[in-house]
Amino acid sequence: MSQADKMKQGQFTNPETPGYVGFANLPNQVHRKSVKKGFEFTLMVVGESGLGKSTLINSLFLTDLYPERIIPGAAEKIERTVQIEASTVEIEERGVKLRLTVVDTPGYGDAINSQDCFSTIISYIDDQFERYLHDESGLNRRHIVDNRVHCCFYFISPLGHGLKPLDVQFMKAIHNKVNVVPVIAKADTLTLRERERLKRRILDEIDEHGIKIYHLPDAESDEDEDFKEQTRILKASIPFAVVGSNQQIEAKGKKVRGRLYPWGVVEVENPEHNDFLKLRTMLITHMQDLQEVTQDLHYENFRSERLKRGGSRKGPEPEETDKDMILQEKEAELRRMQEMIAKMQAQMQKHGDGEGDGQHV
Amino acid sequence: MPSQPQGTGHHTPVDTAGKSPTPHKQTDVLPSGAPITEKPEEPYYVTMYSPGTVYVSMDMSDIVPPEVRPKPVVPAKPPHVGAPSPSSPYPPQGLGAGTGGSSGGSTLLGYIGIDTIIEQMRKKTMKTGFDFNIMVVGHSGLGKSTLLNTLFKSQVSRRSAGWARDEKIPKTVEIKAVSHFIEEGGVKMKLTVVDTPGFGDQINNDNCWEPIGKYINEQYEKFLKEEVNITRKKRIPDTRVHCCLYFISPTGHSLRQLDIEFMKHLSHSVNIIPIIAKADTMTIEERQDFKQRVRKELEMGGIEYYPQKEFDEDMEDKSDNDKIRESMPLAVVGSDKEYQVNGKRVLGRKTAWGVVEVENPNHCEFAQLRDFLIRSHLQDLKEVTHNIHYETYRAKRLHGNGGLHPVSTNDTQESNL
Numbered sequence: 001m002s003q004a005d006k007m008k009q010g011q012f013t014n015p016e017t018p019g020y021v022g023f024a025n026l027p028n029q030v031h032r033k034s035v036k037k038g039f040e041f042t043l044m045v046v047g048e049s050g051l052g053k054s055t056l057i058n059s060l061f062l063t064d065l066y067p068e069r070i071i072p073g074a075a076e077k078i079e080r081t082v083q084i085e086a087s088t089v090e091i092e093e094r095g096v097k098l099r100l101t102v103v104d105t106p107g108y109g110d111a112i113n114s115q116d117c118f119s120t121i122i123s124y125i126d127d128q129f130e131r132y133l134h135d136e137s138g139l140n141r142r143h144i145v146d147n148r149v150h151c152c153f154y155f156i157s158p159l160g161h162g163l164k165p166l167d168v169q170f171m172k173a174i175h176n177k178v179n180v181v182p183v184i185a186k187a188d189t190l191t192l193r194e195r196e197r198l199k200r201r202i203l204d205e206i207d208e209h210g211i212k213i214y215h216l217p218d219a220e221s222d223e224d225e226d227f228k229e230q231t232r233i234l235k236a237s238i239p240f241a242v243v244g245s246n247q248q249i250e251a252k253g254k255k256v257r258g259r260l261y262p263w264g265v266v267e268v269e270n271p272e273h274n275d276f277l278k279l280r281t282m283l284i285t286h287m288q289d290l291q292e293v294t295q296d297l298h299y300e301n302f303r304s305e306r307l308k309r310g311g312s313r314k315g316p317e318p319e320e321t322d323k324d325m326i327l328q329e330k331e332a333e334l335r336r337m338q339e340m341i342a343k344m345q346a347q348m349q350k351h352g353d354g355e356g357d358g359q360h361v
Numbered sequence: 362m363p364s365q366p367q368g369t370g371h372h373t374p375v376d377t378a379g380k381s382p383t384p385h386k387q388t389d390v391l392p393s394g395a396p397i398t399e400k401p402e403e404p405y406y407v408t409m410y411s412p413g414t415v416y417v418s419m420d421m422s423d424i425v426p427p428e429v430r431p432k433p434v435v436p437a438k439p440p441h442v443g444a445p446s447p448s449s450p451y452p453p454q455g456l457g458a459g460t461g462g463s464s465g466g467s468t469l470l471g472y473i474g475i476d477t478i479i480e481q482m483r484k485k486t487m488k489t490g491f492d493f494n495i496m497v498v499g500h501s502g503l504g505k506s507t508l509l510n511t512l513f514k515s516q517v518s519r520r521s522a523g524w525a526r527d528e529k530i531p532k533t534v535e536i537k538a539v540s541h542f543i544e545e546g547g548v549k550m551k552l553t554v555v556d557t558p559g560f561g562d563q564i565n566n567d568n569c570w571e572p573i574g575k576y577i578n579e580q581y582e583k584f585l586k587e588e589v590n591i592t593r594k595k596r597i598p599d600t601r602v603h604c605c606l607y608f609i610s611p612t613g614h615s616l617r618q619l620d621i622e623f624m625k626h627l628s629h630s631v632n633i634i635p636i637i638a639k640a641d642t643m644t645i646e647e648r649q650d651f652k653q654r655v656r657k658e659l660e661m662g663g664i665e666y667y668p669q670k671e672f673d674e675d676m677e678d679k680s681d682n683d684k685i686r687e688s689m690p691l692a693v694v695g696s697d698k699e700y701q702v703n704g705k706r707v708l709g710r711k712t713a714w715g716v717v718e719v720e721n722p723n724h725c726e727f728a729q730l731r732d733f734l735i736r737s738h739l740q741d742l743k744e745v746t747h748n749i750h751y752e753t754y755r756a757k758r759l760h761g762n763g764g765l766h767p768v769s770t771n772d773t774q775e776s777n778l
Contacts, residue, residue, distance in 0.1 A: 050612020112619050113565045159610065159639055160502035166564045189642045191712050259644055262723050264715025272713050 038097035040146050041287055042128075044178065045102065046121065046170070047155025048109035051185035056153075056244035057102055059257065059268060060280055063089055064246075082107040082120045103149060109166055118170050125149050125177050129302040150294045151214070151283075152178045155185040156239065162201040163209075171211045177298055179214035179290050181282075182206070187241035187274045188259060188266045195241050202239055213238070216282065217289055234282050240275040243268055490549030492599045493739065494538075494580075496631070497554065498573060498623065499608025500561030503638035508606075508695035509554055511708065511719060512731055517541045517554050531559040534572045538600075555602060561619050570623045577602050577630050581754040603746045604667070604734070605631045608638040609655065609690060613647050616658050624664045630750055632667035632742055634734070635659070640692035640725050641710065641717045648692050655690055666690075668738070672745060685733055691726040694719055 045053045058064055085104045090097060103124070108117050128148045135144045152174065156167060163171075171180055182202065187195060206213060216235050219228040243266055249258045251265040258267040268276050283290075497505040509517050517539070540553040555576070560569055580601045587597045605627070609620060624633055635655070643651060659666065668686065673679040696719050699706045708719040719727050734742075 048612075050610070050614040110617065112622060113567050115565050157502070158642075159504075160500075164562060169564060186642050188712070188714075189639055191710055261641070261644055261715070261717075262721075263641075263717050264712070266714050 035096055038099060039287070040099045040101075041291070042101040042103060042147060042149050042151075044105070044121075044125075044149045044152040045155065046105050046108055046152060047185065048157060049106065051155040051157060052244050053104070053153075053155055053185070055246065056183075056185070056242060058246050059244040059276070060283070061089070061091060061100060062246075063091065082117045084120060084124045101147065114166055117166075118173055121170075122173060122177070125174065126302070129177075129299060130306070132299065133303055133306060148294055148299060149178045150287075151290045152180050154180055154182050156182055156202065158184050158186050158189045158198065158241070162198065163205045168205070168209050168211070171206075171213070172209060175212040176301060179293055179298070180211070181214050182239035183279065184239050184241040186243065188243045190241065199237075199239060199241065214290070214293070216286060230281070234278055237275050237278050240279040240282075242276045242279055243274040244276070487547050487549075489596070490542075490551060491743075492551045492553070493743070494553040494555065494600060494602050494604075496557065496573075496577075496602045496605045497608065498557050498560055498605060499638060500610070501558065503608040503610060504695050505556065505606075505608055505638070507697060508636075508638070508693060510697050511695040511727065512734070513541075513543060513552060515541070515543060517543075517552060532563070534559040534569050536572060536576045553600065566619055569619075570626050573623075574627055574630060577627070578754065581630075581751055582758075584751065585755055585758060599743075601746055601751060602631050603742045605633045607633050607635045609635055611637050611639050611642045611651070611692075613643055613651050615651075615654050621658065621662050621664070624659070624666070625662055628664050628666060629753065632669075632745055632750070633664075634667050635690040636730065637690050637692040639694065641694050643692070652688075652690060652692070667742070667745070669745070672749065681737075688726065688729065691730045691733075693727045693730050694725040695727070 043057075045057060047053050083106055085106060086101055087104070088099065088101045090099050092098070105121055108114075108121070111117065125148075132144065132146065132148055135141065154167070154171060156163065171182075174180060184190075184195075184198060184202070190198065216231060216238075219231040243259065245257050245259050245266075245268050247257065247259070248255045249260045249265055251258060251267065256265075256267045257269060258265050267273050271277050495509070497509060499505055535558050536555060537558065538553055538555045540551060543550045543552055557573055560566075560573070563569070584597060584599065584601055587594060607620070607624065609616065620635075624635070627633060637648070637651070637655075640648060665671070666689065668682040670682075670686075673682055694710065694717055696708050696710050696717075698708070698710070700709050700711050700716050701707075702709065702716050702718060707716070707721070710717045710719075718724050722728055
């Protein structure tokens with residue numbers, strides 16, 4: 001029952017059942033407002049180059065986020081540090097608008113010495129939080145743009161025997177700042193048994209190192225059985241082993257997205273072949289939850305840390321000038337002490353020359 | 362065929378007047394009527410002839426064209442000494458060049474039997490067996506152990522206990538060498554597999570090729586020490602790395618920096634064969650693109666992988682090796698499990714969408730790698746290691762510790778330098 005209908009009915013008549021106020025209508029109002037406003041979602045993808053991140057993103061959202069992409073050779077990669085590239089795309093489906101920002105991190109894990117490759121990423125995440133905090137505490141809070149990273153897909157190589165030292169360190173550095181969803185890339189390298197073993201191994205290592213990955217919330221008890229079952233299956237399949245592709249291949253008479261090998265066709269959307277559909281389902285059905293957790297958990301953590309550290313200051317500049325001031329004060333003190341010493345020396349000389357009274361200053 | 366003692370009275374030096382011919386000498390005459398000289402059987406030349414052929418001896422040099430004489434290249438030693446050992450100055454293949462090729466097609470007046478030297482060497486090799494040392498380098502999880510097991514069709518890798526490994530990644534690069542004796546067709550091979558766990562696995566992989574380079578040089582050093590001894594062993598144990606298989610990760614993009622650095626530093630000490638591991642990650646087109654990109658990058662980095670262009674000896678070698686170089690790096694898949702495909706049992710990997718057959722040339726290039734590595738270039742790998750890489754090391758060392766780790770000077774003073 002929309003507002004317009006009510007007006008059409010003419011009057012503010014009493015609804016059928018007594019005791020019925022009508023605020024059960026609220027969700028619909030919220031729904032309409034949100035649809036008009038559109039949704040924002042920021043997804044970060046991290047992983048070594050060559051793991052199929054771009055292909056997977058394109059497959060997930062059925063777009064081409066990187067139309068003019070040149071893949072650099074190894075020689076060109078030598079001097080590069082990790083960079084942050086954010087691409088935004090507006091997708092619309094059945095009237096619902098989604099403003100999707102994908103943050104890519106080329107150069108991660110490529111260098112021979114990857115010691116510093118995640119400091120850039122962490123400062124990016126912090127910057128987004130900082131900006132939101134600044135906007136939120138500002139005077140005009142009407143149009144706050146939410147660029148905070150809501151979810152981070154971490155791509156694990158299927159070739160190893162579990163997590164690499166770099167994977168562990170990175171996830172530990174960001175698990176308190178962003179929702180981490182581990183994803184096993186290029187899963188068509190693995191047989192079924194290998195996939196199971198790798199998943200178990202990864203989960204064990206995540207437990208062992210105390211890494212907090214994103215956990216799907218349990219289905220509410222009032223949801224229907226299907227949804228509960230789906231949630232159970234999703235939870236059991238983490239980390240998701242995915243294959244991405246945007247090429248259409250002919251298989252068994254119909255066109256599917258997949259990869260064509262001499263020994264068979266891997267179908268991207270076949271749940272027996274890989275977990276692509278599960279990943280997509282999880283992302284779509286839990287987009288709201290991811291945003292909530294980012295707001296309620298990670299952002300609040302960041303905010304309390306910042307406020308504890310900086311009092312009511314809002315930017316890094318005041319801190320810096322503070323330090324500058326302290327430095328200047330210290331320098332002034334040093335100069336004063338040097339002057340005093342010089343004075344003392346001069347006086348001692350004078351006394352020494354003139355066989356003085358032996359009085360010390 | 363044992364030679365029959367023959368002689369005529371006036372030629373035999375042993376016969377003195379008045380003495381009856383010693384029982385083991387008989388007078389005989391060729392069917393053609395020509396007299397035949399006979400010399401007491403010397404232990405140096407194996408004589409083999411059949412009726413109707415001319416028995417060539419050193420005396421008859423004025424009658425027979427000189428080229429037919431066995432060339433000095435042939436080791437003039439009794440067959441029971443001088444097995445084809447690495448310290449022998451004449452590589453066995455030089456033999457083929459010495460007798461057949463360089464004589465420029467001289468016309469033999471009959472069958473001499475020089476070509477039987479191949480048979481003799483074969484028998485020798487079968488008795489003594491030979492060594493082969495192969496090193497595998499690549500970060501963990503690229504299927505190095507599985508590939509070796511597949512190549513040599515036996516559990517030669519140190520981790521033969523399947524997949525369930527609970528070993529942690531070591532903090533530094535370790536070198537682990539395991540030896541096995543394999544026998545096939547009567548030929549014994551001592552295969553040593555040198556594994557390098559920990560390579561490329563750390564966060565900071567600076568200079569992780571150094572332990573490997575050191576190990577390779579240590580083996581050369583060991584060999585050099587044995588060689589310069591005054592009393593040498595009959596057969597110096599050869600632990601030098603003959604071949605290094607470098608595993609490239611199948612990202613589909615390009616080489617990693619670490620790959621280029623490693624190959625730059627070590628391609629002049631050891632034969633490096635780059636291969637693309639776990640090639641079932643890529644479709645055929647992706648594979649071709651990737652290979653081209655990798656080859657270009659290797660060229661740009663000035664990396665000479667085996668078979669090196671500069672060591673091609675003749676046109677035949679060059680054309681064979683060119684064909685191989687065109688398809689390198691080879692994209693391989695390894696497996697030690699068998700599955701039933703079209704009624705045959707094949708080695709492969711079974712997935713939900715099909716079976717990747719390891720030995721099917723349409724699926725991957727494993728068969729090509731095996732043929733190249735084992736069936737055609739095994740001996741060549743050893744030779745290039747001995748004649749070129751080892752010699753380079755030796756020259757550097759003998760010119761006075763030019764940048765290599767110093768050796769205690771007492772040794773060099775005792776030696777025959």
